Every structure is written in structure tokens, then in C-alpha cells.
Amino acid sequence: MKSMxxxxxxxxxxxxxxxxxxxxxxxxxxxxxxxxTSYPGSPxxxxxxxxxxxxxxxxxxxFEFSTNEKVATEIAFxxxxxxxxxxxxxxxxxxxxxxxxxxxxxxxxxxxxxxVVVGDDPGANSSQNEQDNRHYxxxxxxxxxxxxxxxxxxEYYKIAAEQSQKREMPILLRLSTHVCHAKQxxxxxxxxxxxxxxxxxxxxxxxxxxPITSKVFPMKKRALKRLEIFKDYANQTNLNQLxxxxxxxxxxxxxxxxxxxxxxxxxxxxxxxxxxxLGIVYPIPEKPIKKFLQAHKEIKILEELDxxxxxxxxxxxxxxxxxxxxxxxQEVEDWVNEYTPYKVKKVMQKTWPKIxxxxxxxxxxxxxxxxxxxxxxxCGHRSAFYVIKQVLSENDITVADIGCxxxxxxxxxxxxxxxxSMGHSTSTGTGLSLFNKERKVVSFLGDSTMFHAxxxxxxxxxxxDHNITLVIMENGTTAMTGHQNHPASGSNFxxxxxxxxxxxxxxxxxxxxxxxxxxxxxxxLETIIKKAINEDGFSVVIASHPCMLKFTREARKNNTFKDNxxxxxxxxxxxxxxxxxxxxxxxxSIKENGEVDVNExxxxxxxxxxxxxPVNAINIKRTxxxxx
Amino acid sequence: MQKKDRLNIYIIGVGGQGxxxxxxxxxxxxxxxxxxxxxxxxxGLAQRGGTxxxxxxxxxxxxxxxxxxxxxxxxxxxxxxxxxxxxNNYLKQEGxxxxxxxxxxxxxxxLRNTKEVQAKDIIKAAQKKEAELIEVYKDDLKEIRxxxxxxxxxxxxxxxxxxxxxxxxxxxxxxxxxxxxxxxxVSLFKTILD
Numbered sequence: 001m002k003s004m005x006x007x008x009x010x011x012x013x014x015x016x017x018x019x020x021x022x023x024x025x026x027x028x029x030x031x032x033x034x035x036x037t038s039y040p041g042s043p044x045x046x047x048x049x050x051x052x053x054x055x056x057x058x059x060x061x062x063f064e065f066s067t068n069e070k071v072a073t074e075i076a077f078x079x080x081x082x083x084x085x086x087x088x089x090x091x092x093x094x095x096x097x098x099x100x101x102x103x104x105x106x107x108x109x110x111x112x113x114x115x116v117v118v119g120d121d122p123g124a125n126s127s128q129n130e131q132d133n134r135h136y137x138x139x140x141x142x143x144x145x146x147x148x149x150x151x152x153x154x155e156y157y158k159i160a161a162e163q164s165q166k167r168e169m170p171i172l173l174r175l176s177t178h179v180c181h182a183k184q185x186x187x188x189x190x191x192x193x194x195x196x197x198x199x200x201x202x203x204x205x206x207x208x209x210x211p212i213t214s215k216v217f218p219m220k221k222r223a224l225k226r227l228e229i230f231k232d233y234a235n236q237t238n239l240n241q242l243x244x245x246x247x248x249x250x251x252x253x254x255x256x257x258x259x260x261x262x263x264x265x266x267x268x269x270x271x272x273x274x275x276x277x278l279g280i281v282y283p284i285p286e287k288p289i290k291k292f293l294q295a296h297k298e299i300k301i302l303e304e305l306d307x308x309x310x311x312x313x314x315x316x317x318x319x320x321x322x323x324x325x326x327x328x329x330q331e332v333e334d335w336v337n338e339y340t341p342y343k344v345k346k347v348m349q350k351t352w353p354k355i356x357x358x359x360x361x362x363x364x365x366x367x368x369x370x371x372x373x374x375x376x377x378x379c380g381h382r383s384a385f386y387v388i389k390q391v392l393s394e395n396d397i398t399v400a401d402i403g404c405x406x407x408x409x410x411x412x413x414x415x416x417x418x419x420x421s422m423g424h425s426t427s428t429g430t431g432l433s434l435f436n437k438e439r440k441v442v443s444f445l446g447d448s449t450m451f452h453a454x455x456x457x458x459x460x461x462x463x464x465d466h467n468i469t470l471v472i473m474e475n476g477t478t479a480m481t482g483h484q485n486h487p488a489s490g491s492n493f494x495x496x497x498x499x500x501x502x503x504x505x506x507x508x509x510x511x512x513x514x515x516x517x518x519x520x521x522x523x524x525l526e527t528i529i530k531k532a533i534n535e536d537g538f539s540v541v542i543a544s545h546p547c548m549l550k551f552t553r554e555a556r557k558n559n560t561f562k563d564n565x566x567x568x569x570x571x572x573x574x575x576x577x578x579x580x581x582x583x584x585x586x587x588x589s590i591k592e593n594g595e596v597d598v599n600e601x602x603x604x605x606x607x608x609x610x611x612x613x614p615v616n617a618i619n620i621k622r623t624x625x626x627x628x
Numbered sequence: 629m630q631k632k633d634r635l636n637i638y639i640i641g642v643g644g645q646g647x648x649x650x651x652x653x654x655x656x657x658x659x660x661x662x663x664x665x666x667x668x669x670x671x672g673l674a675q676r677g678g679t680x681x682x683x684x685x686x687x688x689x690x691x692x693x694x695x696x697x698x699x700x701x702x703x704x705x706x707x708x709x710x711x712x713x714x715x716n717n718y719l720k721q722e723g724x725x726x727x728x729x730x731x732x733x734x735x736x737x738x739l740r741n742t743k744e745v746q747a748k749d750i751i752k753a754a755q756k757k758e759a760e761l762i763e764v765y766k767d768d769l770k771e772i773r774x775x776x777x778x779x780x781x782x783x784x785x786x787x788x789x790x791x792x793x794x795x796x797x798x799x800x801x802x803x804x805x806x807x808x809x810x811x812x813x814v815s816l817f818k819t820i821l822d
Contacts, residue, residue, distance in 0.1 A: 263691035340694045369742050586733075
């Protein structure tokens with residue numbers, strides 16, 4: 001696959017090895033999705049990478065990264081009630097941000113059809129929790145499709161889009177991390193371009209779109225009726241699959257990735273249970289489940305995260321007088337972590353110890369320390385944390401936010417001691433400052449996160465006159481999720497724009513005490529941090545340095561990369577270890593005799609460490625050019 | 629294909645070492661060799677200097693893209709400490725471990741809370757799992773970001789995945805790169821192989 005963009009627009013049928021997120025984009029194109037929106041967040045950003053691989057003028061749809069998930073959802077909704085099939089995609093906790101508008105969607109007549117794709121994250125691979133977003137579907141009466149692999153992602157999206165358009169109701173496509181990122185050869189159908197009807201179809205004559213007071217009830221009733229009618233579809237669709245192993249006693253009901261794990265686990269099992277795999281998990285397909293319950297004596301509900309299917313299936317058994325043993329969650333452990341084959345084996349062994357056998361635990365041969373993610377060599381956040389840590393006293397309180405700078409909580413910095421969610425830091429810090437005269441409060445906030453959810457907390461600190469310092473960790477990009485642009489980057493997804501200036505926004509919101517420094521300029525940063533934290537009232541420090549990972553990647557691409565390295569003059573070095581232990585750049589390694597070495601595989605020659613050496617033993621070795 | 633012909637390959641390294649490319653070349657080469665396959669990489673947070681892993685499963689009758697613990701026939705590591713982690717968590721008894729003998733010190737090592745993993749530790753660990761151990765290192769390698777291709781070359785040379793032929797690897801490389809980058813990688817791959 002030389003060009004992903006060309007592949008995604010191919011007219012003929014073809015097969016290609018892709019991840020789920022890429023398969024999703026082809027499905028969007030084949031379904032003639034017209035408007036797609038998102039905010040970056042793992043496990044979903046590769047979907048936007050795939051979109052980016054198609055030249056802008058060739059894209060048969062409009063795509064943007066909006067400033068947050070709620071904004072993205074509203075744009076997709078607006079487009080959909082104007083008649084365009086639309087899709088919004090975001091990560092698990094993104095749905096919390098979108099929720100205020102998301103829960104209203106099923107009340108509306110969605111003319112063009114609308115798919116919400118959410119990437120749940122069982123295993124909390126890159127999220128602050130493991131929330132199960134099926135709850136939101138119950139809350140808002142929205143159907144949920146749940147594919148288990150990339151082929152199904154492609155197929156389910158297309159069916160969901162068709163159903164959504166036909167019924168003029170929104171549908172949730174629930175993916176999970178290892179469905180988004182799984183790779184396999186997916187078979188894609190042919191696709192023909194069409195001419196789109198761009199005329200705006202929105203009309204208040206055909207329907208009411210204002211849900212207030214008494215108008216809410218008919219809208220709610222319609223949402224419930226539509227869901228009731230959708231049950232017929234959920235009951236008969238072949239998205240629900242039966243694996244008939246001829247077992248009259250035992251059966252398992254499952255869905256999504258845990259289904260694949262179960263198939264692997266059952267491979268060596270004699271007389272394996274039958275399996276009912278649900279493709280639609282809400283509204284629950286009652287008919288096939290009832291039949292499955294009646295055909296067996298014992299049923300296991302194998303369900304990742306929460307016990308949603310379990311409760312519903314127990315109700316089905318109760319209402320239909322089916323006297324059967326139903327085994328759901330058995331202990332807290334069953335609610336936690338991803339249902340990998342290894343985990344499913346353990347869960348199933350607990351359920352049916354006589355038929356599912358565990359191999360004896362293999363003892364760890366040698367202890368290996370974890371290798372947590374860390375700030376990259378040259379990262380501007382490191383220079384900021386190094387300085388701020390020196391200025392603050394040990395008792396002061398630092399508040400983290402979400403982004404690369406969250407990693408400051410790790411040693412040696414331990415900057416950022418509490419974390420809730422995107423953009424929380426100013427307001428959590430504000431709460432920590434109340435009645436607090438003796439411990440200074442410093443909150444950190446990334447630039448992309450500031451635009452996403454940070455602004456209300458800032459304007460509140462101005463409005464209610466709070467006494468904290470906010471440090472905006474500006475690196476010019478949404479770094480953690482793969483360098484997506486944000487309003488201050490100078491480009492959006494589609495074109496160059498005049499960058500929105502953070503200082504101007506702060507000024508506009510009424511912040512009077514604003515400081516700015518490049519984080520590599522450590523003595524300047526030190527001076528302004530001291531000033532800011534000792535002021536009464538709300539102060540903001542913009543601590544900026546461009547993301548160096550992005551910078552070096554771009555330099556390599558543009559042939560401007562200089563392969564510089566720092567070197568340590570061993571004659572001068574007194575092994576104080578400030579560079580390794582306090583500044584903590586991963587490019588430094590340490591020998592058993594205490595000598596400090598530079599790992600040239602890692603050093604990018606940025607030189608931000610030079611000023612931290614108390615005896616000036618670090619120098620820079622310049623090289624002209626470099627290797628691409 | 630029989631179950632015995634299946635192959636579980638677990639690839640591990642540190643974010644920034646090119647695990648993604650190595651796994652993508654292997655998966656495409658396996659496809660050119662006509663093998664059924666499934667795989668998955670870890671993305672997201674782990675990219676920032678943390679442990680990165682990729683699962684690759686070849687052969688008929690596989691379902692999950694994820695390998696069960698202690699069930700990898702082959703562990704490939706681009707770094708020494710990660711090699712030990714791979715052996716610990718995923719290598720099956722009597723499997724094969726191939727690793728590039730370089731060290732990216734962990735935070736704990738740099739803060740001197742723990743000792744750095746040494747090549748002899750890997751030998752010991754491999755012995756305990758009665759595994760075949762292949763240590764790879766190329767001292768005249770100019771570009772560290774091509775260590776993955778050195779390991780790929782060794783895998784091809786030793787026919788560690790017997791079904792994948794030399795031409796399959798080359799086709800896979802050609803799929804994923806172009807221009808100077810492709811030339812450099814192919815030329816290095818061939819140097820190791822021949």
C-alpha cells in the first residue's frame with residue numbers, strides 16, 4: 001500500500017491489511033458520509049490520519065478537528081439536520097465532554113442520519129478511567145453497534161449508517177482500543193462516486209427541534225417508540241451470530257473483542273459451550289437471547305467492563321419464566337481491565353473450573369522495572385518542571401492537567417499531584433487555594449487542552465478573583481495524540497490560518513497578570529515564576545517551547561536536521577549528577593562507576609541541559625547535516 | 629494449516645525505536661507469503677519513551693490479535709531490558725528470542741534505584757525458558773533508527789519464519805517506503821542477508 005489515500009478512494013473491490021480505524025474511513029466513504037468531525041484522543045486519532053492521507057480536494061466529505069468533543073458533536077448534528085449523513089468520533093472520556101448535547105440527539109429527527117463513533121478504552125491504555133459508554137446509550141435511548149475486529153468495523157458502520165438514515169435517528173458505534181488498532185486483511189466492496197445534493201434541508205415545518213417544557217414529552221415518547229421499533233431490527237439482524245458447538249448444557253453470551261478472546265480460549269476445550277455473539281448490544285436482541293437461554297442449562301455472560309448485558313439478560317430470563325443458571329460477574333476483578341485472551345481464560349476458569357483449565361503460573365524469571373512513558377529528549381516541559389520545582393517549596397501544591405505534561409508527575413520532577421479531567425486544573429487549583437494561606441497553588445494546563453475545556457476555569461478565576469498561578473505549557477500542538485493542530489498552531493486540518501494568540505485570549509478574558517518565557521531560558525523563567533507565585537490574585541505564566549519531537553521530525557523531512565549531540569567533559573565532571581537525577585533527560589545514562597554518558601541514540605543535541613550543570617561539564621558537539 | 633504451523637510473534641522495544649515499522653514489514657511479508665494473519669500495536673501514551681509492543685499472529689484458526697502470556701513462539705526485541713521483559717511475560721518454553729543488544733536505561737537505572745540489565749541476564753533468562761537466543765548488534769551502523777532493519781535482516785537470513793521468503797520481505801519494504809529511505813533500508817537489509 002504505497003498510498004493510503006488512493007486506496008481509500010479505490011472504485012473496485014479490494015483487500016488490504018488495515019487497522020480498524022482505517023477500515024472505518026473506507027466505510028464512511030462508501031456510505032457517502034458528508035460531514036465528519038472529531039477531537040483528537042486515543043484510540044481514535046489514526047482515523048484522522050487516514051483521512052489526512054486523502055488529498056483535501058479529493059475528499060468526498062468535510063472533515064475538521066473541532067476544539068472539543070461537544071463542539072464536534074454539535075457540528076455533526078447541525079449538518080445532519082440539514083440532510084447530510086454525518087459522523088463524529090472521539091475517545092471514551094470524550095463522550096463526557098460531548099454529553100450535554102449527545103443525550104439530546106435521540107430526541108431529534110436526524111434527517112441525514114448521524115453516527116457517533118466512540119473508542120472505549122478497557123485497560124485504560126491511554127485514558128484516566130475505563131468508563132463503559134454503553135451507559136450513555138441507555139441514558140439517551142440510542143442504539144449501539146459493537147464490532148469485534150476491523151472487518152466488522154467496516155461492515156457495521158455501513159449498516160449503522162443505512163439504518164440511521166432510514167430511521168432518522170442517531171446510532172452509536174462502540175469500538176474499543178484493540179478493535180481500533182487491530183490489523184487484519186479487510187475485504188472492501190466497490191464504491192461509486194455520486195453527486196451530492198448540497199441544498200440545506202433543515203425545516204421546522206416538518207418537525208420540532210426545541211425541547212423545552214411540555215415539548216419535551218412528545219420528543220421523549222418518540223425516542224422511546226423509535227427504540228422499541230428498532231428492537232425488531234435488533235432481533236432479526238444477522239449481526240448477532242450463533243456459534244453452535246452442539247452443547248446442550250452450556251452457552252456463553254458475549255460481544256466485541258471478548259468474543260475473539262473466548263474463541264481462542266475455547267480452542268483446546270473439549271465439548272466447548274455454544275456462543276451467542278451480539279452485534280447490537282442496545283436495545284438488547286431479546287428474541288435470539290431467549291431462544292439461547294431456553295436451549296441451555298447454564299449461561300455465562302462474558303462482558304468486558306460493566307454488567308450491563310448481565311442485568312438485561314437476567315430480566316429476560318425472569319420475565320419469560322426461564323429457570324436457568326446465569327453466571328455474570330463473580331468478583332471485582334471481573335469488572336477491571338481489558339478482556340484479553342489471557343484474562344478471559346481466568347474469568348472462564350472461575351466460571352467452569354472443570355472444563356476450562358489454567359496452565360500453572362509461569363514464574364517471572366527476573367524482575368524487570370517498568371518503563372513508563374516519559375518526556376522526550378529536548379522536551380520544553382522538562383525545562384519548565386526543572387525550574388518550577390526549584391522555585392516552589394516542598395509543601396506547595398501543584399495541579400496536573402491532561403497532555404504530555406501530565407508525565408511531570410513522575411520522578412524526578414513530581415510536578416502535578418492531582419488530575420481529574422481535561423481542563424480541570426485551574427478550577428481544582430482554585431478550590432485548593434480556599435482558606436489556604438500557607439501553601440501556594442500552581443496549576444498546569446496544555447495549550448490544546450486550554451482551548452478544549454480550560455477557558456471557563458480561567459475566566460472564573462478572574463471573575464471570582466482567586467489567588468492561584470496557572471502555568472500554560474505551550475508547545476504549539478496537541479502532542480500526546482500525535483501532533484494535531486489547535487487554534488494557536490497556525491493551521492487547522494484543512495488550511496493555514498492566522499494563529500489565535502493565547503496572550504490575547506487571556507487579556508480578553510480580563511487576566512491582568514500575564515508572563516511569558518521560553519522554557520529553555522531558565523533564569524528568565526525562574527524570575528517570572530517567583531514573581532507570579534508571590535503576587536496576590538490570579539496570575540498566568542505562558543511557558544512555551546515548541547514540541548521537539550515534532551520539530552526534529554519536521555527537520556528530518558525538510559532536510560534541515562542537524563545531528564548535534566551533547567558531550568560530557570569527563571575531566572570537568574564531578575559526578576554531581578544534576579543532569580541525570582534532577583534534570584532527568586533520558587539521553588543521559590549512568591555507568592556503574594558513576595560516570596555519566598550520553599546515549600547518542602537518544603540525544604537530539606538541543607542543549608537544554610547545558611545550563612543545568614553546576615560545573616559546566618556539558619558541551620555541544622555540532623555536526624553539519626545529518627542522515628534522513 | 630495445522631495448529632503446529634501457527635506462529636505467535638511478540639515484538640517489544642522502546643517508543644521511538646521503530647517497532648511499528650518492523651511489525652508492519654513482518655505482517656505484510658507474511659501476507660505476501662500467503663499466510664492468514666492478525667496483529668495489533670500499542671499506541672498512544674506508550675509512544676513517549678515507554679515500552680511499546682506489537683502482537684502478530686500467523687496461520688489459520690486464529691481469532692484474537694492478542695497473544696496469550698507465555699505463548700509467543702518468537703519474541704523480537706530492539707532493546708536489552710525490553711528483551712528480558714518479553715522473555716518474562718510472553719516467550720513460551722523452548723521458544724526463540726532475538727534481540728538487538730543496545731540499552732536505553734530506564735528511569736530507575738538512571739536514578740540508581742536498580743541495576744541495568746546485562747547481556748548475561750538475557751542468556752540466563754533464555755536458558756531458563758530453554759529458548760534459542762540470538763543476539764544482534766552491528767557496530768558500524770550509522771543510523772540508529774535502522775536497528776529494526778538489522779534485526780529484520782537476521783530474521784530473514786536465519787529463516788526464523790520459514791514460510792516468509794526473501795522476496796516477501798522486499799515486497800513488504802517496497803510497500804511501506806519510497807525514494808532514498810527505501811534504498812537505504814533495502815540496501816542494509818540485503819547487506820545483513822547476503
